[in-house]
Amino acid sequence: MSASQAFIGFAARLYSSRTVQGWRAAASKVLNPLWPQTDERTLRRQVLVDRTDAGNAQWHWRRLDGACELNGGSGELFIKGQRVRRAALPAGTDDLPNPVDLTAYMRGKVVPRGPVTVLYNGRRSDLGAFASVLLPRFFALDALGVPEDVLSMVTFNMARRPFFQDALADGVFRPRAVDLFRPMSVVRTNQVHEYSVPPLNPGLLTAAQSKLAAIYGPFANEGPPVLLAEDAHRDAPLLLKTLAERGHATQAGAFLVLDPETTNLFTLIRHLAVAPVVAGPANGVLEAIALAPRAGRVVFEIGAMNGATHTQTLARSQGERYQQLSN
Incomplete structure (x- = not known):
């Protein structure tokens, strides 16, 4: 395991302590309705993929260039500390984003990064979400053509789970780099890649399953239930x-x-x-x-x-x- 992989495990355990979580949540809840908002007009926007496949499923990828931040709790886009207004989540979305962590702007830490994308910012952190949401989204990066040097960010509540850390150590994400959002911090960057892909897409699921089979296989013919x-x-x-x-x-x-x-x-x-x-x-x-x-x-x-x-x-x-x- 590399030093960066070991640090992800340590940081996730530290930030997931209930005392720290409770203080962040309470402070952010009070600040949330008062927080200033802005729009993304100061960023240069380039749509790179915008298509609908035969099943009416939509694929979208765009690049935002300009000074901005990603919130360490929710992965939301901020510009100079102001939250960027976004449209509401589409009806039927049940994996809501992780709550915003506004304590990042109360003497929090700024983490500078190069080009980044939000791989996963859902509230769920169970094995099912890892398998059916996070992994297909990860392999969508290749399907869309997102450059390999774009850093994939994941919420700390998912990054702390043993199966995620196993995947990291076993090379599931290689050659791409993956990092975790740190609560009480913001990721500062000059380039954000945003993308959306159809849920439970067969091609993306197959890509993930093929990589896992190559790492963890070959498998026996049959085992116990x-x-x-x-x-x-x-x-x-x-x-x-x-x-x-x-x-x-x-x-x-x-x-x-x-x-x-x-x-x-x-x-x-x-x-x-x-x-x-x-x-x-x-x-x-x-x-x-x-x-x-x-x-x-x-x-x-x-x-x-x-x-x-x-x-x-x-x-x-x-x-x-x-x-x-x-x-």
Whole structure:
């Protein structure tokens, strides 16, 4: 592990302490409605990609040149300390940006960087968001043609997770460089690349899966069924009980329980790649099936409300059989 990778882990642990988080959140909440705003007219804007594919999905990439900052909490664009006005999030967006951290402008730290882009600034930091949102967005950089010297920024709450740090150390992001947003700081730059790509895009998912298979494969032909459970010691017994009560008693006894917080990425991917059944709670973690698809396997989402979920959409797009189980 390089010195920069080690520092990312250290910084993420420091800034994620509850005491520090609570103070930042409280101060920013008070300051937020009073904070001055501006527009982006002082920046030079160049649209590099703006297209709609056959499925009516939109791809967009533009470059902004000029002195500006990215907020260390939300990744939002600021100019001379003023927040840049943006349109509201589109309807249906459920991975909201991380809250803005206005303490960055209260004797916070300025981190100078070259060209940057916001790879991930969502509130979620679970394995599912890493697999189905962050990784496809990362491989979209190649698909769009974003230069390799553009630094990809990630929120600290995602960067602190063990599976992200494993990916960093194992070379998933190479040759591109990735860094984390540091709370109580701003990233100062003269060039920002902004981009948007269709969610759960098959081509981007395949690109991510191919890179992971090259690093963590080859895989066995078949393995045990897998139960994904964050805080497995607390949640796994109830989830296994639900599986047994819904007529899957034989399988429930054979499930390999994997906790993304305590299981390294190598082990997670190698077991997911060969699992004939994957089960888990309806909290997004099951979107981790995007790491290693397996046509024909069964995906049980436990506790999901009636109606389509991202896990359901993802599973069916990968040729997997999806079932919702109430608990």
